[in-house]
Amino acid sequence: MPENSTPLIRKALLTDVGPLLRLINGYAEQGIMLPRTEFELAENIRDFTVAAVGGEVAGCGALHFYGPRSAEVRSLAVHPQWKGHGLGRKLVEALEAEAREHGIESLFAFTYIPDFFARLGFAEVDRRRLPSKVWKDCLRCPKLQCCDEIAMQKALVAGLGAEEALQGQEAGDAGNGFLIVPTVKPAVMPR
Numbered sequence: 001m002p003e004n005s006t007p008l009i010r011k012a013l014l015t016d017v018g019p020l021l022r023l024i025n026g027y028a029e030q031g032i033m034l035p036r037t038e039f040e041l042a043e044n045i046r047d048f049t050v051a052a053v054g055g056e057v058a059g060c061g062a063l064h065f066y067g068p069r070s071a072e073v074r075s076l077a078v079h080p081q082w083k084g085h086g087l088g089r090k091l092v093e094a095l096e097a098e099a100r101e102h103g104i105e106s107l108f109a110f111t112y113i114p115d116f117f118a119r120l121g122f123a124e125v126d127r128r129r130l131p132s133k134v135w136k137d138c139l140r141c142p143k144l145q146c147c148d149e150i151a152m153q154k155a156l157v158a159g160l161g162a163e164e165a166l167q168g169q170e171a172g173d174a175g176n177g178f179l180i181v182p183t184v185k186p187a188v189m190p191r
């Protein structure tokens with residue numbers, strides 16, 4: 001990274017929507033991220049943190065809450081030109097710090113690159129145990145029926161392991177924002 005281009009990690013502004021669209025949808029065209037619309041980005045811009053280099057958006061990530069205890073790290077992307085310079089790590093660390101400020105106990109992510117998240121203290125978990133509202137994203141994903149993303153989770157509370165953070169949830173119970181997704185059976189119609 002050039003000397004005069006120290007990255008600045010900051011919360012996103014509405015004026016970042018254009019660069020964020022180009023960054024995220026560039027990867028979405030390659031099938032490695034979910035595409036976002038201008039409307040969605042504007043609506044959720046306060047979720048986003050950006051890495052700016054020389055005044056340009058070089059990376060981004062979002063923290064999306066699912067209830068008072070759990071949150072998702074999503075829309076994580078670093079511009080191809082800036083990959084491998086630690087921006088991805090800085091972005092996740094900033095999102096984690098933000099989650100801690102809000103008292104979040106469990107942070108999770110869905111990813112094709114579990115090794116990246118493992119380096120940041122995340123561990124793989126059973127992806128059937130997802131926060132209920134996450135399905136609103138899945139429903140419009142082209143890979144809904146053949147999802148191959150890996151669920152990674154990090155407990156932010158000392159002594160709370162991944163399994164403990166997920167324990168105690170009955171099917172359909174969204175008590176801490178987690179839900180065991182029910183199996184859909186074909187309906188038998190009465191004659």
Ligand SMILES: CC(C)(COP(=O)(O)OP(=O)(O)OC[C@H]1O[C@@H](n2cnc3c(N)ncnc32)[C@H](O)[C@@H]1OP(=O)(O)O)[C@@H](O)C(=O)NCCC(=O)NCCS
Nearest residue numbers: 076077078083084085086087088089110111113115116119
């Ligand atoms: C994944 C991504 C955000 C990583 O950003 P980055 O700035 O290149 O990553 P960093 O330089 O901060 O790397 C942090 C650590 O993760 C490792 N790492 C980076 N990319 C990795 C990968 N694809 N697989 C495994 N480990 C990876 C680095 O070696 C580094 O390890 P270290 O700190 O122990 O040396 C970036 O490659 C990207 O935008 N990819 C395309 C979009 C994408 O896949 N997003 C993730 C959606 S969940």
